[in-house]
Amino acid sequence: MGNWLFLPPQGSTVAAEVDALYLALVAISAFFAVLIAVLVIFLGVRYRRQSDDQVGVHIHGSTPLEILWSAVPLAIMLASFVWGAMVFFKLSRPPAHAVEYFAVGKQWMWKFQHPDGTREINILHVPVGQAIKVTMTSEDVIHDLFVPGFRVKMDVLPGRYTTVWFEAKRAGKYHLFCAEYCGAEHSRMGGWIIVQEPHDYERWLAGERGTDNRLAGPEDLYKRYACESCHRFDSTARAPQLAGLFGREVRLKDGQTVTADENYILESILQPNEKVVSGYQPIMPTFQGQMSQEEAHSLVRYIRGLEAGK
Amino acid sequence: MSTTERAVAEPPNYLSADYGVKSWLLTTDHKRIAILYLVAVTVFFVIGGIFAVLIRLELLTPQGDLMQSDTYNRVFTMHGVAMIFFFLIPSIPAVLGNFMVPIMVGARDLAFPKVNLASWYVFVLGGAFTLYAMIAGGVDTGWTFYTPFSTTFSNTHVVATGLGVFIVGFASIMTGLNFIVTIHRMRAPGLTWFRLPLFLWAHYATSLVMILGTPVIAITTLLLAVERGFKIGIFDPALGGDPVLFQHLFWFYSHPAVYIMVLPAMGVISELVAAFSRKAIFGYKFVAGASVAIAILGFLVWGHHMFVSGQSVYAATIFSVLSMLVAVPSAVKIFNWAATLYKGSVSFDTPMLYALGFIGLFTIGGLTGVMLATLGLDVHVHDTYFVVAHFHYVMVGGTIMGYLGGLHYWWPKISGRMYPKFWSKLAALIIFVGFNLTFFPQFLLGYMGMPRRYHVYPEEWQVLHVLSSAGASILGVGYIIPVFYLIWSMRYGPRAGDNPWGAAGLEWQTSSPPPTHNFVTTPVVTTEPYEYKAEEVTVG
Numbered sequence: 001m002g003n004w005l006f007l008p009p010q011g012s013t014v015a016a017e018v019d020a021l022y023l024a025l026v027a028i029s030a031f032f033a034v035l036i037a038v039l040v041i042f043l044g045v046r047y048r049r050q051s052d053d054q055v056g057v058h059i060h061g062s063t064p065l066e067i068l069w070s071a072v073p074l075a076i077m078l079a080s081f082v083w084g085a086m087v088f089f090k091l092s093r094p095p096a097h098a099v100e101y102f103a104v105g106k107q108w109m110w111k112f113q114h115p116d117g118t119r120e121i122n123i124l125h126v127p128v129g130q131a132i133k134v135t136m137t138s139e140d141v142i143h144d145l146f147v148p149g150f151r152v153k154m155d156v157l158p159g160r161y162t163t164v165w166f167e168a169k170r171a172g173k174y175h176l177f178c179a180e181y182c183g184a185e186h187s188r189m190g191g192w193i194i195v196q197e198p199h200d201y202e203r204w205l206a207g208e209r210g211t212d213n214r215l216a217g218p219e220d221l222y223k224r225y226a227c228e229s230c231h232r233f234d235s236t237a238r239a240p241q242l243a244g245l246f247g248r249e250v251r252l253k254d255g256q257t258v259t260a261d262e263n264y265i266l267e268s269i270l271q272p273n274e275k276v277v278s279g280y281q282p283i284m285p286t287f288q289g290q291m292s293q294e295e296a297h298s299l300v301r302y303i304r305g306l307e308a309g310k
Numbered sequence: 311m312s313t314t315e316r317a318v319a320e321p322p323n324y325l326s327a328d329y330g331v332k333s334w335l336l337t338t339d340h341k342r343i344a345i346l347y348l349v350a351v352t353v354f355f356v357i358g359g360i361f362a363v364l365i366r367l368e369l370l371t372p373q374g375d376l377m378q379s380d381t382y383n384r385v386f387t388m389h390g391v392a393m394i395f396f397f398l399i400p401s402i403p404a405v406l407g408n409f410m411v412p413i414m415v416g417a418r419d420l421a422f423p424k425v426n427l428a429s430w431y432v433f434v435l436g437g438a439f440t441l442y443a444m445i446a447g448g449v450d451t452g453w454t455f456y457t458p459f460s461t462t463f464s465n466t467h468v469v470a471t472g473l474g475v476f477i478v479g480f481a482s483i484m485t486g487l488n489f490i491v492t493i494h495r496m497r498a499p500g501l502t503w504f505r506l507p508l509f510l511w512a513h514y515a516t517s518l519v520m521i522l523g524t525p526v527i528a529i530t531t532l533l534l535a536v537e538r539g540f541k542i543g544i545f546d547p548a549l550g551g552d553p554v555l556f557q558h559l560f561w562f563y564s565h566p567a568v569y570i571m572v573l574p575a576m577g578v579i580s581e582l583v584a585a586f587s588r589k590a591i592f593g594y595k596f597v598a599g600a601s602v603a604i605a606i607l608g609f610l611v612w613g614h615h616m617f618v619s620g621q622s623v624y625a626a627t628i629f630s631v632l633s634m635l636v637a638v639p640s641a642v643k644i645f646n647w648a649a650t651l652y653k654g655s656v657s658f659d660t661p662m663l664y665a666l667g668f669i670g671l672f673t674i675g676g677l678t679g680v681m682l683a684t685l686g687l688d689v690h691v692h693d694t695y696f697v698v699a700h701f702h703y704v705m706v707g708g709t710i711m712g713y714l715g716g717l718h719y720w721w722p723k724i725s726g727r728m729y730p731k732f733w734s735k736l737a738a739l740i741i742f743v744g745f746n747l748t749f750f751p752q753f754l755l756g757y758m759g760m761p762r763r764y765h766v767y768p769e770e771w772q773v774l775h776v777l778s779s780a781g782a783s784i785l786g787v788g789y790i791i792p793v794f795y796l797i798w799s800m801r802y803g804p805r806a807g808d809n810p811w812g813a814a815g816l817e818w819q820t821s822s823p824p825p826t827h828n829f830v831t832t833p834v835v836t837t838e839p840y841e842y843k844a845e846e847v848t849v850g
Contacts, residue, residue: 087686
């Protein structure tokens with residue numbers, strides 16, 4: 001269905017809602033475009049010049065008409081705004097039960113990571129009926145993860161996280177594009193989202209396990225990058241406690257406070273001297289370029305999960 | 311009386327006053343500077359057009375078989391840079407505005423004639439930098455120069471191009487300044503603000519945007535050059551910068567720049583609709599006010615280019631609702647133009663065909679703009695061919711239709727000659743058909759998910775791309791025909807007379823072409839704009 005309307009496949013739960021908004025606006029636009037075309041053609045022909053020296057009748061204007069054709073478009077546009085904002089809020093807020101995947105864009109490929117650490121390049125397998133939140137970052141320039149079949153799109157920025165979420169509705173193969181121009185091979189920076197029934201997805205995932213395609217666990221990374229030599233759980237001498245940090249307000253050296261969310265923790269790993277916590281010295285080395293985005297994200301998730309008193 | 315005898319008998323006009331090269335290159339006559347600008351922007355239109363041909367040829371097939379990716383990226387970038395900064399922005403103000411603003415206010419010239427000439431040289435200098443960058447190998451950042459790609463990753467001529475854009479901005483500022491002062495200070499006796507032709511209201515509003523907005527693009531390109539040249543972190547997060555900051559700065563100018571392109575075209579359309587209906591514009595004050603409203607609101611909507619950029623959801627919501635507001639004055643203009651036809655004396659001369667084409671195409675451009683301002687829908691169509699189609703409907707369907715309409719309307723005044731009716735109407739028709747065939751399929755491609763700036767694309771979209779390329783070839787023919795008959799008309803066209811359209815307005819009261827100082831005696835205005843009385847209409 002949808003072929004004669006030139007719609008892409010409706011592969012996600014929000015696709016039909018976006019299409020409904022689109023078709024409604026197309027219908028309204030078509031109505032006004034035809035109205036104006038008919039008006040112009042009819043009036044033009046009806047009042048066409050009869051003789052060379054004929055002039056028009058002087059009409060000053062009409063305030064009620066001006067109010068009418070200001071108010072009606074305004075009302076329609078505000079309705080369009082409200083409807084669009086409702087869809088947008090839905091697209092922007094992943095449901096609480098969404099499972100978290102991770103994506104890294106780089107010139108010119110997509111690297112994906114499943115919740116269990118399984119990794120893929122330019123292809124992402126996902127199960128039907130599961131809300132999925134993809135946390136994304138870039139290793140170089142701005143990219144943009146775009147899946148037309150899901151009606152979702154989000155820029156992928158270097159140095160910070162953005163997220164996109166979807167729930168696939170129908171098994172199949174869906175185009176994946178980079179939608180933000182990123183250099184030479186921009187138009188080849190794409191691939192497929194492969195949507196499978198949950199049991200097929202599990203079987204596929206099981207097949208991937210046992211290959212060495214998976215990332216080291218965050219505890220290993222925590223040791224490998226020597227985080228624990230300062231961020232110790234039994235002492236706060238040299239570096240702030242990380243347990244229970246996530247979501248808290250943190251007071252900085254310059255007197256500002258920030259919320260310790262994913263972006264703050266990422267920044268504190270990559271550029272630790274940008275926002276130093278009040279009471280501590282800027283002694284942490286920068287990890288920009290030292291660890292991969294996957295590793296940094298793995299640590300961010302690990303720190304997020306550390307509970308106070310652990 | 312033979313032609314030679316007439317030429318002897320006639321007092322010299324601005325064209326026949328002097329034929330030397332120096333008399334053109336050192337002129338301070340706004341009419342001659344307008345001709346200099348006409349030549350310069352036409353050169354850039356041809357350059358931008360050649361790049362457009364290459365784009366449409368490449369997209370005939372889904373594979374990247376005509377050019378390498380690198381080449382294609384340079385081609386679409388230079389198409390955008392040439393067309394936006396060196397054709398669309400200067401076209402109507404610097405050519406038609408330059409010629410008509412002083413005549414329409416009843417003045418001998420613009421307020422600062424030397425600044426006007428300087429603006430042309432600044433334009434040429436900026437153009438030279440950009441041409442140098444193109445010849446030296448081009449630039450591949452997209453006309454939007456997004457960071458950190460443009461500052462850290464691209465190894466093409468970003469700084470030279472950026473400098474070209476930086477420099478040409480000053481030409482814009484000079485033109486805007488000249489128009490504002492001229493309209494404030496040099497109006498003929500009796501020409502009150504509400505007696506100004508709507509072309510002048512549109513140019514006044516445009517000039518405000520030019521002098522308030524253009525400095526921001528200058529700052530932005532300068533910061534870009536600083537980061538690229540000296541590795542000072544402003545936009546690149548690896549250097550401690552913020553890439554989204556660039557987008558805010560860039561669109562703070564570049565969205566209002568859309569109104570620099572389209573407001574003057576709206577001014578032209580108001581003149582055409584009035585002249586070819588031979589009656590006053592319906593709701594004159596509302597149309598005039600709408601220009602000012604668009605100029606002001608235009609500064610408050612830049613964030614609608616950034617709904618998926620990572621700016622906050624709340625910012626996006628505010629920008630969405632403000633973008634809806636800016637569509638209201640545009641709608642007001644369209645309805646008023648349509649209402650003007652009512653009980654008019656409507657003729658379908660060539661300029662009017664362009665005006666009617668503008669109304670149709672700009673309506674579609676505007677309505678799809680409302681769709682793009684709708685948050686939940688924009689997420690899907692952002693950075694796809696839907697956007698490409700939308701802004702071509704506004705810029706090509708709007709600005710270029712307005713420019714060609716204005717050029718055909720005032721050509722008898724500018725050159726003193728008429729062009730052939732048949733060929734000019736045929737060209738207008740070909741342009742309208744070719745335009746729609748080129749860009750309508752792109753709406754469909756966009757909704758299906760075709761991203762912009764792609765030269766390799768999935769096979770299932772080839773049919774629509776072939777249609778679009780076919781349309782572009784028709785559009786190209788439509789643009790070439792006027793070049794021939796306008797040049798032909800300068801020598802062989804029949805003499806136009808002072809007022810070939812039987813139109814109201816000061817410009818039709820002086821001779822064609824006008825004398826160097828526009829009027830033999832300073833005109834005194836005693837009537838409302840667009841006042842037509844049966845006994846006064848004299849054609850020719």
